[in-house]
Amino acid sequence: MGMFNVIKVKVDCPKCGGKIDEWQTKNLVIDDIYPVDNVLEHYDLNKGMDAEIHSYCDNCNKELSLIIKKGKICKE
Numbered sequence: 001m002g003m004f005n006v007i008k009v010k011v012d013c014p015k016c017g018g019k020i021d022e023w024q025t026k027n028l029v030i031d032d033i034y035p036v037d038n039v040l041e042h043y044d045l046n047k048g049m050d051a052e053i054h055s056y057c058d059n060c061n062k063e064l065s066l067i068i069k070k071g072k073i074c075k076e
């Protein structure tokens, strides 16, 4: 299994509305400066972040992915 970082941000599952508050990312960039090493670090969402994030809804068994642009959640 590859390494990744964890982004802590609450998002409702688009399918069932279940709460998901932990996401994985392998391409986190902060403040346009550098890609962050994937070392299982936990981050709160902040407005300098760009990343593609992935999680899994236990409620409806669906894999989810979202894009973060400048700290805002965008659709896949």
Ligand SMILES: [Zn+2]
Residues within 6 Å of the ligand: 013, 014, 015, 016, 017, 018, 057, 058, 059, 060, 061, 062
């Ligand atoms: Zn769900």
